[in-house]
Every structure is written in structure tokens, then in C-alpha cells.
Amino acid sequence: MSTAHLIAVGSSPLGKTDLPGRDLFSKALAEAFEDLPDPADVVDALYVGAQSERYENQIMQGTLMAEWAGLRNVPAERVEACAAAGALALKNAVRDVRAGVHDAVLACGVEKMTAGGTEGATNALGAAFERALEQRSGITAPATYALLARRYLHETDATERDLGRIAVKNHGNAAANPRAMFQQAVDIETVMDAPEVAPPLKLYDCAPVTDGAAAIVVANDEVAADLQGRPDTIRVAGVGSAANNLAVAERDLTFVEGANVAASTAYEDAGVGAADIDVAEVHDAFTVCEALLAEAAEFAPKGRGIETVEVPGDRSAGWTDVQINTSGGLKARGHPIGATGLLQAVEAYEQLTGRAGERQVADADTALLINEGGVADAHTVATVLTAQ
Amino acid sequence: MTDDSDSPMTDTENTTTGPLAPEDITADSAFTLPGFFDALSEGRLLAARCTECDTHMLPPRPACYGCGSRAVTLSEQPRTGEVISYTSVNRPPSAFEHLAPITVAVVELDSSARLTGRVAAPLDDVSIGDRVELRVRDPETVDIDPDFDLSYEEEWPIHVFELM
Ligand SMILES: [Zn+2]
Numbered sequence: 001m002s003t004a005h006l007i008a009v010g011s012s013p014l015g016k017t018d019l020p021g022r023d024l025f026s027k028a029l030a031e032a033f034e035d036l037p038d039p040a041d042v043v044d045a046l047y048v049g050a051q052s053e054r055y056e057n058q059i060m061q062g063t064l065m066a067e068w069a070g071l072r073n074v075p076a077e078r079v080e081a082c083a084a085a086g087a088l089a090l091k092n093a094v095r096d097v098r099a100g101v102h103d104a105v106l107a108c109g110v111e112k113m114t115a116g117g118t119e120g121a122t123n124a125l126g127a128a129f130e131r132a133l134e135q136r137s138g139i140t141a142p143a144t145y146a147l148l149a150r151r152y153l154h155e156t157d158a159t160e161r162d163l164g165r166i167a168v169k170n171h172g173n174a175a176a177n178p179r180a181m182f183q184q185a186v187d188i189e190t191v192m193d194a195p196e197v198a199p200p201l202k203l204y205d206c207a208p209v210t211d212g213a214a215a216i217v218v219a220n221d222e223v224a225a226d227l228q229g230r231p232d233t234i235r236v237a238g239v240g241s242a243a244n245n246l247a248v249a250e251r252d253l254t255f256v257e258g259a260n261v262a263a264s265t266a267y268e269d270a271g272v273g274a275a276d277i278d279v280a281e282v283h284d285a286f287t288v289c290e291a292l293l294a295e296a297a298e299f300a301p302k303g304r305g306i307e308t309v310e311v312p313g314d315r316s317a318g319w320t321d322v323q324i325n326t327s328g329g330l331k332a333r334g335h336p337i338g339a340t341g342l343l344q345a346v347e348a349y350e351q352l353t354g355r356a357g358e359r360q361v362a363d364a365d366t367a368l369l370i371n372e373g374g375v376a377d378a379h380t381v382a383t384v385l386t387a388q
Numbered sequence: 389m390t391d392d393s394d395s396p397m398t399d400t401e402n403t404t405t406g407p408l409a410p411e412d413i414t415a416d417s418a419f420t421l422p423g424f425f426d427a428l429s430e431g432r433l434l435a436a437r438c439t440e441c442d443t444h445m446l447p448p449r450p451a452c453y454g455c456g457s458r459a460v461t462l463s464e465q466p467r468t469g470e471v472i473s474y475t476s477v478n479r480p481p482s483a484f485e486h487l488a489p490i491t492v493a494v495v496e497l498d499s500s501a502r503l504t505g506r507v508a509a510p511l512d513d514v515s516i517g518d519r520v521e522l523r524v525r526d527p528e529t530v531d532i533d534p535d536f537d538l539s540y541e542e543e544w545p546i547h548v549f550e551l552m
Contacts, residue, residue: 119482126481132421132447134504136546137492138477138484138532146475147494147504154473154516198475199511245453249494249502250445253473 014334024213049085049109051337084373086341087381104219109339145286146198156303174328181334212336238384240265270384274298281344341371437463444501469497483536
């Protein structure tokens with residue numbers, strides 16, 4: 001089995017932009033290949049994560065992205081698992097490289113969420129929920145996560161203010177991230193005074209509707225060694241994924257079991273444990289998810305995931321020293337659905353290669369990514385990355 | 389299946405279990421959505437029950453998510469249960485906008501089956517642990533944009549919980 005390396009990364013601007021999806025992809029591709037030969041001379045295949053064709057009335061994203069990268073007559077596939085699509089693209093690229101099917105693969109993701117306004121995004125995201133009983137009850141993404149949050153606050157000592165502090169922490173991190181959509185800090189009073197979206201979740205508990213794209217080159221040992229100018233690649237050490245039930249009602253609302261399975265699988269694949277992880281990007285589509293995923297990844301004891309906001313020395317016994325969502329997370333870096341899992345990998349790349357600037361975590365050499373789709377736990381991909 | 393009177397998967401009185409045969413899977417069977425909603429229209433809420441581990445599943449399906457067994461049978465469900473969690477959809481999908489804000493809850497029925505549904509009460513009146521009863525509404529009496537329905541959904545009833 002070959003080792004899979006991430007040898008180059010790129011992302012588009014994140015937020016409401018004037019660029020359609022394919023042009024956002026062009027921006028991400030241009031950054032990723034800035035110091036590389038043409039994509040056609042580097043990669044043999046492409047996977048693209050894209051949540052919905054509703055935004056731009058365009059399927060066949062695999063073919064389109066390949067064309068825009070100058071790739072022709074190569075395998076090029078769109079993958080879909082709502083917000084986990086980006087990590088799924090990365091996972092498939094890694095699998096192909098490890099298996100020797102391809103020497104190098106382009107993993108990318110794109111979403112033009114603002115194309116149909118807030119209503120368009122609400123309706124497109126609604127397709128991720130179970131149709132027969134849940135969609136027909138009028139639920140939305142904030143509402144389904146609010147069901148998790150309400151139960152979490154009921155079963156633990158956590159408060160709405162504790163959830164709000166996760167948003168404050170992530171905005172603070174994004175202020176030091178030039179890629180982030182919201183590069184400004186917010187204070188807890190602003191967060192607590194914001195309008196309710198789906199109680200107990202308020203505006204700042206929710207990741208924004210975001211346009212964006214990301215592109216990552218995954219390569220085997222030979223390609224990684226051959227390409228000049230990219231000595232600081234990182235290694236994919238472990239991958240895991242799991243699908244839990246689609247209906248939120250049929251899952252444990254305070255233990256994201258699929259994420260626990262995915263993370264455990266990735267740890268085992270990498271030969272590491274939770275305590276070895278220095279930095280983690282976890283799927284904070286809503287603040288409660290960051291707490292739930294800190295517990296599912298075995299960073300935090302049950303019910304204490306909210307201490308993700310504390311510096312390691314101030315956390316409860318049983319917590320690891322991991323730093324979570326240094327990018328600003330989905331909340332403040334931005335959440336262009338199909339690209340999000342790859343944006344998490346971009347942050348890991350910057351942390352593990354010492355390029356994270358003001359938000360650099362000292363001596364970071366092992367990272368965990370958790371990317372989820374379809375109300376928290378319906379689909380999870382976990383990835384362990386290490387510095388070379 | 390050659391003898392309909394012997395069909396194990398469409399008769400809640402029959403306890404025969406095992407993998408569904410291809411010929412069992414018709415729109416008359418509550419193991420399909422049309423059959424499930426037809427029964428619901430007639431006042432029967434049918435779940436799949438796993439005969440290996442007793443997981444109850446709404447809507448019914450051919451295999452158990454709890455243990456993987458296909459030894460499932462249909463089981464008529466109690467209408468009553470309790471609120472496990474709840475919230476309010478303040479900005480619903482466009483087809484539901486006339487209903488906003490929509491109180492919704494995850495409810496565990498007294499059989500242990502769990503499902504999400506609207507609650508016919510303001511958010512402030514609902515708490516975790518509240519007892520609720522499932523009611524079935526004709527779709528025409530619920531103010532949902534008819535364009536929301538797929539062609540095969542038009543006659544399907546809509547469920548809602550009432551506080552007891
Ligand atoms: Zn079972």
C-alpha cells in the first residue's frame with residue numbers, strides 16, 4: 001500500500017461572492033497549482049464534493065471540474081453526503097492512491113449556496129432530511145440541531161451561554177485566518193442577544209450560508225518526491241467513515257455514535273489515540289456539534305465537550321490538550337457545504353506545515369478532521385493527518 | 389408468495405417473520421410507504437418490529453438498524469408517548485411558511501418507537517417528558533403548499549402530536 005500525501009491545497013474566497021461555482025473552483029485550483037505543473041501532468045483522476053444541484057441547476061460536476069482543470073477522459077466523479085461530501089472526495093482520492101489505482105488524484109469541493117437566497121439554501125438543505133416523516137413535518141437544519149442541543153442541555157450541566165462561548169471562540173480564531181469568511185471577533189453578549197433561529201439555538205450558534213470551493217492534490221510517495229517546491233507535504237495516516245440513521249429521531253441525540261465509529265476507525269488506521277491529536281477541525285455546523293464531536297472523538301469526557309473553549313490547563317480531568325477549530329470552524333471560517341471537508345484539511349495542512357501564522361499551534365504534528373453530513377451523524381468521515 | 393391469505397408481511401395478526409420475499413413488497417404492504425400511509429389514513433400506525441432485538445421502526449423497513457436482522461414483522465403502535473426533545477422552526481421551508489413558527493418534537497411512543505413530528509402547541513407550552521398523543525390529519529386540512537408533495541404523496545396523511 002502506498003502512502004497518500006497532501007502535496008498542495010487551495011481555496012476560493014468564502015462568503016457571498018460574485019462568482020459562480022465553477023469560477024470558485026478555478027480560484028481554488030489556481031492556488032493549489034501555483035507552484036506545480038499543469039493538473040493534467042500531475043493527477044490521474046478527480047473527485048468533487050457537491051451537496052446539491054438545486055443551487056445552480058447543474059449536476060455532472062465531476063465532468064465540469066475536470067474540464068476546468070484541463071483533464072480529459074479521466075475518471076471524474078461527484079460524491080454526495082450533504083455536508084460530508086468534501087471529506088468523502090478526499091477519502092476516495094486517498095483510497096485510490098493508497099491502493100495504487102492512481103498515482104495522484106485531485107480532491108475538490110464546491111458549493112454556490114447564495115444562488116437562490118436564504119430560501120433556496122433552506123430548501124436545498126432540507127433534502128438532507130428523511131422525507132416521509134421528518135421533511136413532511138417542516139423541519140430545517142437549525143431545527144434538527146436544536147433538537148440535539150435541547151436534549152444536551154437537559155442531560156448535562158451545559159447552558160445556552162456555554163454553547164454561545166463556542167461561537168465566540170471560533171470567531172476569535174477566524175480573526176487570525178486570512179481564508180475565513182468572518183475575520184472578526186464577537187463578544188458573548190452579542191451572541192446571547194442575537195435572534196433565536198430554533199431555540200435554544202440563536203443566530204451565532206449557526207454556521208452561515210457560504211459560497212466557496214477548495215482543491216487538494218493527493219499523491220503517492222513517488223509523485224510527492226518528484227514535485228519540486230513542495231517539500232512540506234503532509235501524510236494521510238488514517239481514514240474512517242460511518243453512516244448512522246437518516247432520521248434524527250432514531251439516533252441517540254447526545255452521543256454521535258457514527259462519528260465515534262469513524263474517529264475510532266481513523267485512529268486505528270493511523271495507529272494513534274485521541275491523546276495524540278494536537279489540532280482538530282470538527283464539524284461545528286451548529287455550536288452543539290463541536291461539543292458533541294469533542295466527546296465522540298474521545299477528547300472530552302461525556303457531557304464536558306463544551307470545554308472546547310478552555311485552554312488545556314483549565315479543562316476537566318479526562319480532557320486531552322487538543323486545540324479545536326483553529327480555523328474558526330464552519331461557524332466563522334464559513335461552510336460552503338461540499339467544500340467544507342476540504343477546507344478542514346486546508347487548515348490541517350497549514351497547522352502541520354507551520355504556515356498557520358498567528359493561529360499556529362506550537363509543535364502541531366498530528367491532526368484529526370471530522371466532517372459530517374445530514375443532521376450531525378447521518379454520515380461522518382474522519383481523517384488523521386500527520387506532519388512528515 | 390402464491391397464497392395471499394398466507395402473506396406474512398402484510399397482516400399484523402400473523403407473526404411469521406423472516407426476510408421479505410420480493411412478491412411481498414407491494415404498495416399494499418405497510419413495508420412500503422404507500423401501504424404505511426394507507427394504513428395511517430385508516431387509523432392504524434404500523435411499525436416494523438425486529439423479532440430478534442425488539443427495535444421498533446417508523447416507517448417500517450425490511451431490516452433492523454439495531455441488529456441487522458431481516459426477521460421483522462409489522463406491529464401496530466400505541467398513539468401515546470413522551471417528548472424526548474423539542475424546538476421551534478422559526479423560519480421553515482417555503483412550503484410550510486404559513487405554519488411558522490412550527491413547534492416540532494422527537495417523541496418516543498410507549499412501544500419505544502421514535503419519530504419526529506409537529507406539536508400542536510406553542511413552544512412555551514412544551515417540555516421534555518410531556519405526554520403527547522399522535523393525531524392524523526388529512527393533508528388538505530394542513531396549510532402546506534400542495535406543490536411540496538411529490539405525485540405519489542398527495543393522498544398521504546400528515547401526523548401531528550397533541551399535548552395530553
Ligand atoms: Zn434487531
